[in-house]
Amino acid sequence: MADVLSQNEIDALLSAISTGEMDAEELKKEEAEKKVKVYDFKRALRFSKDQVRSLSRIHENYARLLTTYFSAQLRTYVQISVASVDQVPYEEFIRSVPKMTILNLFEAPPLDGRLLIEVNPNIAYAMLDRVLGGQGKGMNKVDSLTEIETRIMNQLFDRALDCFGEAWGTIIDVEPEMLDFEVNPQFLQMVSPNETVVVISLTTTIGETSGMINICLPHVVLEPIIPKLSVHHWMQNKQRERLPEEVEKLESRVKTAMLPLTAELGRCQISVQEFLSLSNNDVLELDQKISEPLTINVQGKNKFIGQPGKVKNQMAIQIIDAYEKGDFNDE
Known part of the structure; x- marks a missing residue:
């Protein structure tokens, strides 16, 4: 909203113009000049605000499903919610990840490419502690996970991918599959450093321990389904016309149905x-x-x-x- 000038300011402006302190023509030229907006090509925004909102809705549903899943698996209070949805270069995301953390690399056919779920070490160890019968206290010992602990952690998040497929079911039917389990982000190269990725940050609370779960979705992976992320696609209710063979088969089944x-x-x-x-x-x-x-x-x-x-x-x-x-x- 534009600022409204007071009467005193209007009088001072008119006085400055009349005395020559301010040139009206110069003011007109300044207004006519084009304003240049700085654009950083390293932080290219590949997703529209509409598409980001759709991704946020999908992962709000995913957060609810994860809350139910982890609460049942860990048998304790778990609360997960979407904190933010940002699009950043992949290199910037990797730099923001701790040196030792839980990295779950997975695929989601028919999407072509790899996706990532990064779990804060405190949260990851709190989950592991609960599974092994502890109180669920957070502790960063990811760099010294035993083979058994690594296997338990891998299985825990492998089953959590079912929730990911269910959350995305409104857009596309995917079949997530765990590929790899890493603890050092330096060994992970999913896409080129300048590739735009969407990072969905989930605030996670397990008992008294809090931390973040970050989901990294590269633009190149989501590109084939980006049109489906628009509000128009969400609101429209397309009904596919049935083939004559399908109609005939349906009629025959209805006609043979038993009624009391x-x-x-x-x-x-x-x-x-x-x-x-x-x-x-x-x-x-x-x-x-x-x-x-x-x-x-x-x-x-x-x-x-x-x-x-x-x-x-x-x-x-x-x-x-x-x-x-x-x-x-x-x-």
Whole structure:
């Protein structure tokens, strides 16, 4: 919103112009000059704000799924939420990662390329401590993980990838698969240093221990599905037209479906005591005469009216008309 000048400021401005202290033509020239916006090609913004918001929504769902998963696995209070979604060069992301941390490298076919989940050492060890029966205290000993501890940690995050696939199911069906488990980011080269990546930071709390889980998604991996990250794609509800063969197959299955059909002979009201004392050969008086047509129900809904009879010495009912609301026995 533009600043509003006070009356004193307006008077001072008019006075400066009239005395020659300020040139009106120079002011016009300054306004006409084009303002240059600095653009850093090393930090190229490859995702629009709309697409970043979509990524944020996807990973908010992922955070909820991870909260449920880790709470069940660790049997303790776990809270995970999205803290930020940023797009930075891959080199800048790697420099921000601690020298010794938990790096889970995975693929998500049909997307072509590798993705990364980086887990803060405090959080990683708190999880490991809980799995091994401890209190879940954070401790940075990632550089000295034993083979058994590494295997447990790998399996814990391997199963967490199922939640990743479920969260992305609204955009694309992916099948995440763990590729590698690293502790030193210097040995990890996913994409070129200047490649733009989206980094989703998840604030994670396990008991009294807090830390970050960072998900690194390179632009080159997400490029084929970027159009699907727009609001237009999220809001539209495209319905694919069924092929004639599919329609025919569906109709044949519907036609062979079994439906319960009953004929209502009549009704009566009795007390609970009378109901409890019913026995063989007891007779109940119904509210319908023999000459009146019967109501035929299909899955509990009144659909037809008919008359009773016999066919080949078996009880039967003949449909004589469609049931219309307002007919007898209508509730």
